[in-house]
Each structure stands twice: as structure tokens, then as C-alpha cells.
Amino acid sequence: LPLIPSDLLEKAVDDCVKRANRLLMKDQRARLALARHVALRGDRAGLPELLAAADQGVVEASYAISILFLVSGPYSPADPQFEELPRSRAEAHLRKAAEAGLPGAMYRLGRGLATGILVKRDEREARTWQERLEEQSRRTGDKENLGRASLELAAIALASKNPPQDDQVRLAELARQVEAAPLTAPYARWIEIRGRRLGIGWPKDEATARELAEAAQTAGGVPTIDAEYAELLAESTDPADRLKLAELLERIEPRNSALV
Numbered sequence: 001l002p003l004i005p006s007d008l009l010e011k012a013v014d015d016c017v018k019r020a021n022r023l024l025m026k027d028q029r030a031r032l033a034l035a036r037h038v039a040l041r042g043d044r045a046g047l048p049e050l051l052a053a054a055d056q057g058v059v060e061a062s063y064a065i066s067i068l069f070l071v072s073g074p075y076s077p078a079d080p081q082f083e084e085l086p087r088s089r090a091e092a093h094l095r096k097a098a099e100a101g102l103p104g105a106m107y108r109l110g111r112g113l114a115t116g117i118l119v120k121r122d123e124r125e126a127r128t129w130q131e132r133l134e135e136q137s138r139r140t141g142d143k144e145n146l147g148r149a150s151l152e153l154a155a156i157a158l159a160s161k162n163p164p165q166d167d168q169v170r171l172a173e174l175a176r177q178v179e180a181a182p183l184t185a186p187y188a189r190w191i192e193i194r195g196r197r198l199g200i201g202w203p204k205d206e207a208t209a210r211e212l213a214e215a216a217q218t219a220g221g222v223p224t225i226d227a228e229y230a231e232l233l234a235e236s237t238d239p240a241d242r243l244k245l246a247e248l249l250e251r252i253e254p255r256n257s258a259l260v
Helices: 006-023 028-040 044-055 059-071 087-099 103-115 123-140 143-159 165-179 185-198 206-217 223-234 239-251
Strands: none
Touching: 028 044, 028 059, 044 059, 059 087, 059 103, 087 103, 103 123, 103 143, 123 143, 143 165, 143 185, 165 185, 185 206, 185 223, 206 223, 223 239
16 A cells, blocks of 8 residues: 655644644543654644643653653754753653653663663663563563563673673573564574674574574564674675675665664
């Protein structure tokens, strides 16, 4: 089916927002849902409603405020449609939602602490939040968030030059938890490939890592696996591998996104 042009889609969403504003102004839950929807589009028009709800203890509103900070444009006093949202306020609301046990907020805070997005980078605290999410998700049977937390914990361990022994012992278990969730399943193989390439969690075995990476190429591109395969090819002196590397780099699109 042909895609709906983005300008027509935005117009349709705006029409729905206007109608909802007229019909649902007396329904607080509907107004909050509308404000959250508008915020996720990067529009700060719903910020006052979200701030009011957050002040009343609605943790979903606090989480939406932190997302709004990340996806909206920079504040400009010249534009009265945008209300100022300082980074410190967005971080405070994200932490409030995470402390309340909201899975998305716990994941995003841990992710931010690992990457330095929104919050100051702190690998130790990042691990703490992902471990809390992992424990909560296992207790509630939430496979998707268990997979997301496990993937982040594995990424933290595999990025370290000298990860703790406990991390290395757990990598295979983390890979299994990642594989059990449809959203993160393709990245389970990446954990083993990188682990075997670097000798973290598995005995160092570049030949097996390469076999796994090459097998994954036929199953569809996974950015992190492509990156590991490129590293393996770059370390080779075989002219055929140099050609494979050039072809791989040519087809890999530049990405700035997170693992998931």
C-alpha cells in the first residue's frame, strides 16, 4: 500500500487534536492523553497540562515531560508557543517516573546514564537502573522490558575494557533473555559475536565469531552485528576480506540510533 504523505498525515492528526479539544475538555484523562500525544510529536503545547498532572502525582505525565524535552526543538523566547523546559526539570521528572517504577522511565534513565543523553553519564548508576528493571520485569513476567534491560546490561559489560567477573559469567544468560523478547531477539546473536571476538563471557574465538556474523548477514542486517563483522574483516589481511569490507561499508547506512 502507498504511504500517506507526511504533510497529509500531520494535517489529519491536527484535525483530530482540534476535535478532541472541543469534545473532551471536561474529561481530565482524555485531556492528559491528548497532551501526551502532542508531546510525543515534539509540540510543547501540551506541556502545561502535563506539568499540572505531574504535580498531582501522575508519573506517566512526568515521563512524557522528559520525552518532550528530548524530541522537541530548542526553546526560544521569540516563539510564545513554546514554554521553557530546562534540562534539569526534564531530568527531575524522568527520575521521578523511574523511582515510581515506570518501566519505560527506568529503561530510558538507565540508557541516558550510559550514553550521556539528558543526564550526566554514569555507568555504575546506569547498571543499577537496568538491573532494577530486569528484576521488576522478571517478577511481573514482562519479557519485552526484560529483554531491553538485559541488552543494555550486556552492552555495558561488552563496552568495558575489564568488566567484572560477574558480568562475564552472566553474558550467556543475558543473551537468552534478550532472545526471548521479539523486540530485542535479533541482538542476542550480537552479544555472543562480540563476546567471542573480545574474549568476554566466552573464550576468545574470532573464527567462531566470524562464522556467527556471516550467518547473521543472510538473516537481515542488524547494525551492531554489521559493526562486529566489519571489525573482523578489517583485522584480516586477505584481499578478498578487504573487498567484503568495502561492500559491507557501502551498504551500511549511517545510524545515530540506540541499539533498540
